[in-house]
Amino acid sequence: MSFPSYRARLTTRIVTLSMVSLVLVLAMIGGTLWLSWQLQGAGAAINDAGSLRMRANAVALALIGRGQFPPSRLQAEMDQMNGTITRLHQGDPARPLFLPNDADVRSQFDQVARAWHAQLEPAARAGMTGDPDAASRYLRELPDFIGGADQLVVRIEQENARKTAWLRISQMALAAMACIGTLAIVYLLHLWIVVPVQRLQEGLARIKRRDFHARLPVVTNDEFGRLAAGFNRMAVELQTLYEDLEGRVETKMAELAAQNRELTTLYEMAAFLNQPNDVDVLCRGFLVRLTRQFDADGAAVRLVTEDGQVRLIGSEGLPAALLQDERCFVADGCACDARPCQHAGFASVATFDIVSQGERLGAFSLHFSGERTMPPSEAQLLGTLGAHFGTALKSRRLAALARQLAVSEERNLVAQGLHDSIAQSLNFLKMQVHLLDAATREARMDEIREIVPLLAGGVAESYDDVRELLVNFRTKLGTGELRRAVDEAIGRFGAQTGIAPELDYRDEGGLSLPPDQQLQVLFILQEALSNIRKHAEAQRVFVTIVNERDFTLLVEDDGQGYDQREMAELGETHVGFHIMRERAQRLGATLCLTGAPGRGARVELVLPARVRQAA
Template sequence: MSLPSYRERLTTRIVTLSVVSLVLVLAMIGGTLWLSWQLQGAGAAINDAGSLRMRAHAVALALIKRQDMPGSALQSQIDQMSATIDRLRRGDPARPLFLPDDANVRSQFDKVANEWHARLEPDAQKGVAAADPKAVSRYVDALPGFVAGADELVVLIEEENARKTGWLRTSQMALGAMACIGTLAIVYLLFLWIVVPVQRLQDGLKRIRRRQFDTRLQVMTHDEFGHLTAGFNRMAAELQTLYSHLEGCVEAKTAELAAQNRELTALYQMAAFLNQPNDVDALCQGFLARLTRQFDADAAAVRLATEDGQIRLIESEGLPAALLQDERCFAATDCACDARPCERVGFAAVAAFDIVSQGEKLGTFSLHFREKRAIPASEAQLLDTLGGHFGTALKSRRLAALARQLAVSEERNLVAQGLHDSIAQSLNFLKMQVHLLDGATREDRMDEVREIVPLLAGGVAESYDDVRELLINFRTRLGTGEFRRAVDESIERFTVQSGVAPRVDYRDEGGLPLSPDQQLQVLFILQEALSNIRKHADAQCVHVTIVNGRDFSLLVEDDGQGYDPDEMAALGETHVGLHIMRERAQRLGASLRLTGTPGGGARVELVLPAPARQAA
């Protein structure tokens, strides 16, 4: 239904009714005010017209007694009489004072005024001046006629005033009646225009609350309430339609929510299981067991891609031996959902899904059903998601295995380098001494034999110490808060082996603790630096400074023999100890600075900046 036009609007009718009522009321009030003003002016005119008689007699009395009164007083009374007549002729709206607008009143006033100005006033003036002895008698003779005319003028004004007073009463009564009738009319119209439509709408709402959705209201007007009634009817129709399908919608929505809850539960349980630290076989077994239970499958299988381009069956649940033998392995380009082998062993339907991780296909998993079954789109999406989670779990375990292999390889490399730098050189020295000992023994040079044997004993002892030190270093494992203890143990071991007690300055300036791997690498660098001092420096004073602030720094200084940086650079990687320290610093992301002068000691300075610490 379209919106009502301007003329049909309820607001237009209400405003029009209000304006008409206001105009009528203002007109009636204006009329009564005009009548009151007329009555007030006529009343003042009656007073002034009545005063003409008194003033005329006063002039007559003054003329008779003019010998006892000053002439100015007599003249003042004559002027007041003339002024009163002039005021009645002109009127005075300010008082108000004016004669009624009536022909008889005006005619009578003209007679009175002419009588005064033509006969009485001239005789009065002559009487004042004593110019005519008969003027006073003529004034007195004409006075009764003048007074009678003034009385008639007063009577005419009073009659006109009485008539207007009747009009005023009539208009007031009409105003009261109009107020009553107008109020009743306005109440009736407002009741008809507003209350009745509202009551009809309320009755319709009550019926809607009683679920009588077939309720319809008749559109009786084209105003706002008609528009509301049409909207009510549309609402009732929509409610009727919705309520008729509500139960089905609720059941469908409930089933949908239940299915979504089952999917979320399955996804959560599968994710929780895949995050457990299981090996690949246990991972596959648990994955298949949960799949068959969640999707009511009769069997399931996991096939993973191998490096030779084959898809190999890794784990299965409920598959017969004949099918396992047929599908043990097939090419990666073949389809894993081929139902023909499954049909031969009694499976009516099979569904296969990819196992992927970051876009890489790692294999497939399949569900087998002994009865025909179509996988809905929601379940297919859930199975694809589970395949992604499973692929991520497999990929993470493969990466963890590779990381462990890499760590073992790196540690083996460091162990080999340590053995080469220490034990291999010692064994080479022992081999040369054994060769010399063999020659001296054959030629019976006992003096040389006595010199070589202590060298062999010292070499064996040094090799034993090197082996023991390497075993201690490579068995070191650190946990949180154990770094300071490990540093103290390394310093104490160096003191026992070398007889030199280093000075240790350990300052904690609010930096975050290093991770266990970082602590272990720093400790290995410290141990390697102390080992080089013990073997090569012949130092008397060793100073170790560790500062844990925004950056982490390690400084090892000694006053030993030092070295020539050019010669050390020429050796390159043949000096395995320094090369190991550089590799460990590079693994940390730290900078390593090695400085020394012949006879002036050496410095090993390691700085681990804050970004490298945060990255770890």
């Protein structure tokens, strides 16, 4: 189908029409503004030209009565006259003021200007020098000058009247053009837009009446032309579709029903697999849903074990003899031998892998008593179900491993908690018990009286250590509870030692630490205080906590301190320092331990903003 080449796009036509209308309107408006400006300037010129007569008479009065007025009066009047003539000659766009651009007006103005400069002004200046005939000469020339000025005003008014007539004609022309342009625009828009829309509405009405033979004439190559061509293509397709609509609807409904069943199966299976069941319940539910959904007579799940064997984990609807034959085989062998299945009454078997993130975890099989060909859509669905099942199995294995790691980590924390203080206390008690036993056998009462208080003190210290560890292990913190826990830890330290630590807790607008980071910071504080209690023999303890962009914990004492080289040689054998370093490493923080013999010790923990977590 060809389009007429002379028709432009609808958008181009509308834009062109709008631009032409705009240019014409702006031209007319500009013309009227120019005429108005000319009339305004000429009106000001009329006022100044009319003032020439008044100023000429004022000069005459000043000239006649020069004995009565000061000489400056005549000069001022002459300056005003010269200024008025100069303004009329040069114009003043700011007012605006200018003479009309007309030859008669310009000629008349030149005559008036010459009359003043050649006749009246010389007579007036002669009068200023004392010439007695100057006034009579000025008065003889004055009537001609006034007549010329009046004639100048008349000619300017005539030119203004002509321009006023042009202004009225322009306004009427603008009104007429607006009316004609509006009618033309309405007609063109009706022709370009309304008529094609009406044709389209008529075509849609015929389509609504199921008249799929409806076609629109394509007479332009603009947007409506392409729309009409698209409507015709749509009508052809609708006509084709309607002819075999029933068959297509049945096919689509069957496809939608199958897809709906697949989605329902996926949803139900995903919902079941996400429940917190153990592996046996998971396999049992998976097989029951498979046999029900795919009308299978039996099903089985086999998983790959760590020793490379494939073991039967669960089954549904399979005889015991078949299960015994397929209990275990190598991982790279066939998941199901067809001969035992045929002997058990199953004509066909379908097997699919159980995978998770590319790792093959096992396979599951569906057993059918009759011949069954698995269509590609069902095979794809079963493969997807195998992937979901594999993900569920993998997550349960990872959860079990996580629980094992949690138990191992908890044991490690307990082992770290039972560090050198309790072990040394028990060793000390053991040695004292041996000494007590020897003293008892030899009845050395003095030694017995010395040993018993030592035993009592060692037992009390061990009891305090155990109670402190139990309190630490049971500590739980919520968001924003670090200050309360710090106060409690410092209070316990004061009750145990009789030393009240000086706390400087500054919250400088930093965000609250999350509970897990708060707990690690508290454990480090408790360990630092425990070391001071056991080893420092301090008199004063200072605790500083600053929560700003970086989080800082500083614990200082004035005790006996320690030799840093000896501590470096001890390494991990000094369990208290080692525990603090491990906790700081978990936080991603920097831990600085400093001290000197007789000068106290210092523990500084800095948690930078880049590793801080959001509470």
